[in-house]
Amino acid sequence: MIRFVVSRLIGMVLVLIVVSMVTFLIFQAVPLLAKSSPVYYYIGKAPATPELLQSLTHRFGFDQPLPAQYWSYLAGFFGKSVTDGTSAAVQCPFPCFGYSFRRNELVSTLIGQALPVTISLAVGAAILWLIGGLTVGTLSGLKPGSLVDRAGMTGALAAVSLPIFFTGPVALLIFVYTLGWLPDNNGYVDITQNPVGWFLSLLLPWICLALLFAALYARLTRSNVLETMNEDYIRTARAKGLDRRTIVVKHGLRAALTPVVTIFGIDIGGLIGTTIITETVFNLRGLGTLSIQAIRDLDLPVLLGVTVVAAFALVIANFIVDVLYGFIDPRVSV
Amino acid sequence: MSLSGPTEFEAVAADDGLAGSGLQGDGNPAPDATAPGIAGRSLWAIAWRRLRRDKLALAGGVVIVLFILAAVFADPLAALYLNIVGRGSETFATAHNTPPRNVLDELTLLPVGAFSGASAKFWLGVTPQAGLDILTNLLYGARTSLVIAGLATALSLVLGVLAGVIAGFYRGWIDGVLSRIMDVLLSFPTLLFSLALVSVSSIITTSSFARYAVIVFVLGFFSFPYIGRIVRGQVLSLREKEFVEAARSLGAGNARIMFREIAPNLVGPILVYTTLAIPNNILGEAGLSFLGVGVVPPTPSWGQMLSDAGGFIQVDPFYIFLPGLAIFITVLAFNLFGDGLRDALDPKARR
Numbered sequence: 001m002i003r004f005v006v007s008r009l010i011g012m013v014l015v016l017i018v019v020s021m022v023t024f025l026i027f028q029a030v031p032l033l034a035k036s037s038p039v040y041y042y043i044g045k046a047p048a049t050p051e052l053l054q055s056l057t058h059r060f061g062f063d064q065p066l067p068a069q070y071w072s073y074l075a076g077f078f079g080k081s082v083t084d085g086t087s088a089a090v091q092c093p094f095p096c097f098g099y100s101f102r103r104n105e106l107v108s109t110l111i112g113q114a115l116p117v118t119i120s121l122a123v124g125a126a127i128l129w130l131i132g133g134l135t136v137g138t139l140s141g142l143k144p145g146s147l148v149d150r151a152g153m154t155g156a157l158a159a160v161s162l163p164i165f166f167t168g169p170v171a172l173l174i175f176v177y178t179l180g181w182l183p184d185n186n187g188y189v190d191i192t193q194n195p196v197g198w199f200l201s202l203l204l205p206w207i208c209l210a211l212l213f214a215a216l217y218a219r220l221t222r223s224n225v226l227e228t229m230n231e232d233y234i235r236t237a238r239a240k241g242l243d244r245r246t247i248v249v250k251h252g253l254r255a256a257l258t259p260v261v262t263i264f265g266i267d268i269g270g271l272i273g274t275t276i277i278t279e280t281v282f283n284l285r286g287l288g289t290l291s292i293q294a295i296r297d298l299d300l301p302v303l304l305g306v307t308v309v310a311a312f313a314l315v316i317a318n319f320i321v322d323v324l325y326g327f328i329d330p331r332v333s334v
Numbered sequence: 335m336s337l338s339g340p341t342e343f344e345a346v347a348a349d350d351g352l353a354g355s356g357l358q359g360d361g362n363p364a365p366d367a368t369a370p371g372i373a374g375r376s377l378w379a380i381a382w383r384r385l386r387r388d389k390l391a392l393a394g395g396v397v398i399v400l401f402i403l404a405a406v407f408a409d410p411l412a413a414l415y416l417n418i419v420g421r422g423s424e425t426f427a428t429a430h431n432t433p434p435r436n437v438l439d440e441l442t443l444l445p446v447g448a449f450s451g452a453s454a455k456f457w458l459g460v461t462p463q464a465g466l467d468i469l470t471n472l473l474y475g476a477r478t479s480l481v482i483a484g485l486a487t488a489l490s491l492v493l494g495v496l497a498g499v500i501a502g503f504y505r506g507w508i509d510g511v512l513s514r515i516m517d518v519l520l521s522f523p524t525l526l527f528s529l530a531l532v533s534v535s536s537i538i539t540t541s542s543f544a545r546y547a548v549i550v551f552v553l554g555f556f557s558f559p560y561i562g563r564i565v566r567g568q569v570l571s572l573r574e575k576e577f578v579e580a581a582r583s584l585g586a587g588n589a590r591i592m593f594r595e596i597a598p599n600l601v602g603p604i605l606v607y608t609t610l611a612i613p614n615n616i617l618g619e620a621g622l623s624f625l626g627v628g629v630v631p632p633t634p635s636w637g638q639m640l641s642d643a644g645g646f647i648q649v650d651p652f653y654i655f656l657p658g659l660a661i662f663i664t665v666l667a668f669n670l671f672g673d674g675l676r677d678a679l680d681p682k683a684r685r
Contacts, residue, residue, distance in 0.1 A: 015521045023530070030534045157673070161666035163617050165624045165640050166658035169647050177648050266520075273525040277621055281644075291526055292625060295533040303530050310523035318521060 004326050012319045017074075019311040024070050027300045028062075038062050038300070073098070097305030102297045107305040110290060117188045117286035120198070121205055121278065122271040128210035129217060130264065134257070136214070137221025141256070142248065144226060152218060159215035168208050168281035175204060188284045205282045209275065213267060221260060228256040262321050269317025272310035377602075377679075384678040391674020397667035404473055405480040412470045445650075458656060461639070462646050468653075472660055474634040479664070482549055482629070483615035487608055489554030490561060495597070495604065497558065498565025503573055503592050513566070516559035525621070528552040532627040542630040549628060553618045561607050565600055572596050602679045609672035613665040620661055636661050 031038040039056045057063050061072055078094050090099060090106065097107035136156070140149035175181050182200055189197035228234065229252055237247045267274075276288030283289075287306050294302035385391055404411065445460050458468040501512040535548045572578065573596065581595045620637030622628040629635045636657040643653035 015518050018518050019522060023527070026531065026534055031537055033538055157669055158662075158666065161613065161662055161669055163620060163624075163637075163640075163658075163661060163665075165621065165637070165644075166654070166661060169640075169644055169654050170651075170658070173647050173651055173654075270523065273523040273527075276525055276529070277624065280625060291529065295529050295627065298533060298537070303533075307523060307526050307530060310526050311521065314521050314523060 005323055008319055008322050012315050015315050016308075016312060019315075020074070020308050021070060023304055023307045023311075024073060025066070027304055028066060028069060097308065098301040100294075100299055100302045102294075102299040103302075107301050110302060111287065111305055111309055114285060114287045114290045116191075117284050118272060118275055118279070118288065120188075120191065120202055121209065121275050121284060121286060122268065124202055124206040125209040125213070126264075126268055126271070128206055129213035132210065132214040133217025134221055134260070137218040138225055138253065138256075140218065141222040141225025142229065144222075149222070153222065156215035156218045159211050160219070162212075164208050164212060164277050165281055167211065168204070168278065171204050171208055172282070188286070202284075205278050205284060208281070209278045217260065217263070220263065221256070224256040224259060225252065228252050231255075258325075261324060265317045265321030265324075266314070269314035270310075272306075272313050381602075381675075381678040385674055388674040388678065390670050391678075394667040394670030394672075394674065397663060398671055401476060401664050401667065402480060405477040408473045408477045412473055415469060415473075459652065461642065461653065462649070466634075468639075468656055471634040471639060472636070472656060475636045475639065475657065475660065476664075478629055478633060478635045479616045479619060479661075482546065482553070482619045483612050485550045486553035486557075486615045486618070487611045489550060490558040490611060491604065491608065493555070493558035494561030495565050495600070497562040499569050499592050499597060499600075501562070502566040502569025503588070503596065505570070509566070512562075516562050519556060519559045522556060524556045528556065528622065529625065529627055532622065540630070542633055545628075545630050549619060549622060552622075553615050557611065557614070561604070561611070564603055564607065568600055568603060569596055572599055606672060606676045606679060609668055609675055613668035613672075616661065616665055616668070 028038055031040070037053060037057060039053060039060060039062060061069055064072075076092070076096050076098075078096070092099065092106055092108070095108055097111065099105075100107050100110060103110065136148075136152040140146075140152045143149055176184050182203060183197070189201040191198040229248075234247060234251055237251050242251075272287050275286060276292060278284070279286045279288035280292060287309070291303060291306040293299070294306065445462060458472070460467055461471065497512050497516065501509040531552055532545070532548050535544065538544075569592075578591055578595060581591050586595065619628060620635065620640070623635040623637030624641045626641065628637055631638065639657035640654060640661075643657065647654055
């Protein structure tokens with residue numbers, strides 16, 4: 001078991017290094033391909049004089065070879081002093097993602113501000129879709145062809161075909177603008193200041209995001225349950241005279257829902273990317289809107305930071321799933 | 335495309351069962367309903383029969399055909415429409431460069447009248463501010479969707495099948511390397527990364543063709559591990575089958591075994607994957623355009639139309655419903671057809 005965990009950990013670090021390396025390379029090398037200096041995209045304008053360009057290039061370290069630059073980025077993660085491009089050196093403590101010259105702020109500060117929004121959105125939606133998807137999927141899978149099954153699967157099929165950038169505005173139109181059931185606060189409300197407002201401000205984003213995933217989970221769960229309930233060992237359990245509840249809960253669902261664990265971990269880990277559209281639609285200032293803004297400004301340090309954080313979340317989630325899986329199903333670790 | 339009928343299916347199915355010697359020829363074992371006794375039916379004939387009975391899947395197929403026709407014949411269809419409404423002198427390009435008069439309110443730049451100013455001259459009205467004809471925009475948006483989703487799917491298919499077949503066939507370190515690459519790719523925050531790539535590529539060039547290419551690459555490249563894994567798993571088991579041994583004993587080389595003997599057996603899963611990947615890529619393209627990093631205006635895109643409509647939703651929800659419905663119906667059709675196809679091809683499906 002320990003060997004399994006250790007090998008997974010090593011793999012995880014490798015993946016992170018590859019992801020950060022590729023991201024870094026794209027951001028540092030592409031401006032060079034375009035025969036312009038990355039300095040331009042760091043400070044957001046052309047430097048006033050060639051001398052200034054030269055000195056900034058040196059100060060940012062762009063005159064060094066790419067591997068050295070990457071190493072300095074990687075090593076700097078544990079804290080270093082970065083230049084803010086004008087005069088003073090800024091202390092950048094762990095975890096250091098560099099400095100955003102567009103916003104005059106440490107990237108880690110910006111990410112720290114945005115993270116609670118994205119986490120609130122992700123956790124709430126995940127709870128909703130897990131409950132909804134598993135319930136509908138299990139009920140449908142246990143009684144294929146029933147009314148619940150047909151209604152659930154039709155709804156699920158419609159839901160996977162509806163993009164959030166369509167359902168979101170329509171939901172806003174109906175529940176906020178027309179019916180007025182929810183306040184039009186246009187954005188995120190801090191949970192520590194106003195828990196009720198926080199809940200209301202996130203209700204529609206949760207539902208819209210969860211709807212998509214719930215539909216996918218319902219379909220997956222249904223087919224797993226359907227398949228499992230046709231297995232020989234279920235028939236054996238039935239032949240033994242076990243009551244239906246025991247068969248379904250102890251024998252059926254345990255096997256049928258194991259694959260869902262994998263998918264759930266990956267989906268949760270990938271949510272930082274997936275929430276971009278939801279955050280944009282509902283004007284929530286999370287990591288998604290932060291990255292979109294960074295893209296519009298070509299604010300490369302911020303974009304690099306968010307991408308690395310997102311990859312980190314994904315890799316951690318994969319790792320947890322793998323280890324959990326190793327416990328649930330001992331065959332995996334062999 | 336998959337509606338072309340059972341003959342194509344059966345030709346492929348000749349490799350099923352005891353087939354695959356490579357010497358068998360493509361004799362077409364079409365079921366003959368009038369033949370006395372028991373006629374053998376290939377897997378594909380059975381699948382086609384099942385699919386034909388699945389009304390929803392067929393409806394999806396019809397919508398897909400209409401969607402493809404609209405995308406391919408966008409030019410003549412737009413010309414026909416413009417002629418009917420008496421704007422024959424306009425073309426798609428001029429309709430975009432010169433917003434038509436008397437349709438937009440001069441002050442607010444909003445269309446005059448409800449339903450986005452729909453009238454006999456503009457059947458679905460015009461967009462606010464730019465004053466573009468929504469019907470032609472939707473028509474050409476279908477072309478954008480189809481071209482990008484189609485090319486992206488093709489890219490992921492080619493990469494995925496190549497990687498999957500090679501990894502599954504050679505096993506060992508080749509499989510190790512390819513599988514590791516696919517695992518790493520699946521750990522990429524895809525959407526974020528796509529956004530970054532598109533925006534960085536705009537530093538180099540802002541041509542709309544380059545943007546097309548980057549979007550296709552981003553959508554296709556990051557999704558190839560999905561089909562790659564499926565194919566790899568299938569090949570791992572197929573390579574142990576007798577027909578592979580038979581082919582080898584007849585002196586067939588690795589390349590022939592991989593692509594002539596094994597690959598045809600993968601047509602089923604690949605077809606299902608294709609029909610389910612296309613709607614995903616349609617949504618992907620729309621999503622990128624919605625976020626402002628999709629195709630460059632004036633190339634119409636449904637996602638971009640939705641994005642533009644967002645600011646006017648309280649004025650007239652019609653703008654958002656039209657492109658939204660277009661996406662929904664198209665994606666739903668592909669999903670219905672893909673589901674039907676999967677059920678039809680699944681030997682374990684209910685009898």
